[in-house]
Amino acid sequence: MTTPNLSVEIAGIKLRNPVMTASGTFGYGAEFAPYMSLEKIGAIVTKGLSMKPKAGNPTPRIVETPGGMLNAIGLQNVGIEAFKAEKVPFLRTIATPVIVNLYGNTLEEYGELTEIIDTIPEVAGIEVNISCPNVKQGGIVFGTDPKAAFEVVSLVRESTLKPVIVKLSPNVTDVVVMAQACVDAGADALSLINTLTGMAIDLQKRRPILANITGGLSGPAIKPVALRMVWQVAKAVQVPLIGIGGIMTATDALEFILAGATAVQVGTANFLDPSAAATIAAGIEEWLVANGVSDIRDLIGALKTDR
Ligand SMILES: Cc1cc2nc3c(=O)[nH]c(=O)nc-3n(C[C@H](O)[C@H](O)[C@H](O)COP(=O)(O)O)c2cc1C
Numbered sequence: 001m002t003t004p005n006l007s008v009e010i011a012g013i014k015l016r017n018p019v020m021t022a023s024g025t026f027g028y029g030a031e032f033a034p035y036m037s038l039e040k041i042g043a044i045v046t047k048g049l050s051m052k053p054k055a056g057n058p059t060p061r062i063v064e065t066p067g068g069m070l071n072a073i074g075l076q077n078v079g080i081e082a083f084k085a086e087k088v089p090f091l092r093t094i095a096t097p098v099i100v101n102l103y104g105n106t107l108e109e110y111g112e113l114t115e116i117i118d119t120i121p122e123v124a125g126i127e128v129n130i131s132c133p134n135v136k137q138g139g140i141v142f143g144t145d146p147k148a149a150f151e152v153v154s155l156v157r158e159s160t161l162k163p164v165i166v167k168l169s170p171n172v173t174d175v176v177v178m179a180q181a182c183v184d185a186g187a188d189a190l191s192l193i194n195t196l197t198g199m200a201i202d203l204q205k206r207r208p209i210l211a212n213i214t215g216g217l218s219g220p221a222i223k224p225v226a227l228r229m230v231w232q233v234a235k236a237v238q239v240p241l242i243g244i245g246g247i248m249t250a251t252d253a254l255e256f257i258l259a260g261a262t263a264v265q266v267g268t269a270n271f272l273d274p275s276a277a278a279t280i281a282a283g284i285e286e287w288l289v290a291n292g293v294s295d296i297r298d299l300i301g302a303l304k305t306d307r
Contacts, residue, residue: 004288005295006281008042008262010240011163011188013097013124015042015263018296019253019281022244022267023048023101023127023167024073026277028087029094035274041281042263043097046087048129049117050102051109053079058211063200068219068246069268070198072212075103080116088122097124099165107142110152114159124163128156130182131169131194143169143194146181157186165242168192168233170225179233191242191265192233193226219268220246227259234260234301248276250283260301 006017020043026032029044038044056076063070078086083100091098100123104110110128117123130152131143142152149166157164166182168175170193179190195216200209208214226245234241243256244265253264269276288296 002294004285004293005297006285006288008297008300010043010242010263011125011165013043013099013163015097017042017281017284018257018261018263019277019284020045020099020242020263020265021270021277022265023129024071025267025270028078028083028091029098030087030090032270032274033090036278038094038096040278041096043099043124044091044094045099045101045127045265046083047077048075048101048103049077049080049083049113050075050104051080051113053077053082060209060211061215063209063215065198065200065217065219065221067221068217069271070200070210070215070217071195072210072215074212080113084116084120088120091122098122099125099127101127101129101167103129104152107152107155110142111155111159114156118160118162125165125188126156126160126162127165127167127191128153128187129167129194131167131171143178144172146177149178150181150185153182153185153187163188165189165191167194168229169194170196170222170229170245175229176232176236179237183237183239187239189240189242189262190233190237191244192229193222193245196222196225218246220248222246223252227255230256230261231259231303247280248272250280250287253280253284254287254299257296257299258301258303260303262300 057074166187198217223246230243240262243261266277
C-alpha cells in the first residue's frame with residue numbers, strides 16, 4: 001500500500017498528522033527539541049499563558065496515583081511578554097503549527113490576551129482554557145457555567161481572526177451543554193478533556209499530599225471518561241474535536257478518532273517518555289498500513305454502536 005494520508009485540518013490549521021501535545025505537559029516546545037524532532041508531530045500546544053507571569057501553587061504540586069497523576073501546578077507561566085520575547089524566536093524556526101493555550105483571571109483579561117496573541121504571526125491558533133481546576137479565579141468558573149462560557153468565548157472570538165479552540169472541563173454534569181454553549185459563541189473547534197478534580201492523602205501524616213489539597217487527575221485513569229465525553233459531544237456539535245485524556249499509545253489515539261475526534265493531544269505520556277507524541281504518530285501510520293486504511297479521515301467518528 002502507498003503511504004496513507006495522516007493529515008487532518010482543525011479549523012483551518014493543517015496538521016501533518018493528528019497528534020498534538022497537550023498544554024502544560026510540553027513546555028513551550030523548545031524544551032522537548034533535544035528528545036525528538038518537533039516536525040514529527042501535528043502541532044504543539046504551549047503551556048497556558050496569562051497576561052502577567054505566574055509562579056503557580058506551592059509544592060508539592062505533583063503526585064503519582066494508580067493509573068495517572070494529580071497536579072496542582074496552578075498555571076505557572078512566563079506571561080505573554082516573555083513568551084513573545086523569549087519563546088517565539090525558537091518557535092519561528094520549526095515547521096510545526098503552534099497553538100497557544102491561554103487563560104484569564106477575568107473576562108476582560110481573556111479578551112486583552114487574545115488581542116495580543118492575535119498579533120503574533122507564528123501562532124496558528126488559540127486554545128482557550130476555561131477548565132483549569134487549580135486556580136481560584138478564572139478557569140473553572142467559565143468552564144462550568146454555560147452562560148459564563150458563552151460570554152468568554154464570544155469575547156475571545158471577537159478579539160482575533162485566528163482559529164479559536166475551546167478546551168472543556170470534565171468537571172460538569174453535562175459536557176454537551178457546555179460544548180453547545182461554546183459552539184454557539186463561535187468556537188471553531190473544541191478540545192476535551194482537561195483534568196478531573198481529585199485528591200491524594202498521606203495516611204501517616206493525616207494530610208493531603210498536595211499543598212493545594214486538590215489537584216487535576218490525568219493519565220490512563222481518565223481515558224474512559226474522556227472517550228465517553230468525546231463521543232457524546234461529537235454526536236451533538238458540528239465543529240472538529242480534539243480528544244485528550246490518557247493517550248499513551250497509538251491504539252489509544254485511534255480510539256479517540258473513532259469516537260469522533262479529528263485530532264488528539266498527548267499529555268501525561270510526555271512525562272514518561274519525552275518523545276511519546278512522535279512515537280504515537282508513527283504508530284498510527286503503522287496501524288493504518290497494517291489495516292489497509294489509506295486515509296486517517298475515514299476513521300473519524302467511524303465507531304459502530306449498533307448491535
Ligand atoms: C502538569 C500538567 C500541567 C497542565 N497544565 C495545563 C495548562 O496550563 N492548560 C491546560 O489547558 N491544560 C493543562 N493541563 C491538562 C492537560 O493539557 C490535559 O488536558 C490533561 O493532562 C489530560 O490529558 P493526559 O491524560 O494525556 O495527561 C495540564 C496537565 C498536567 C499533567
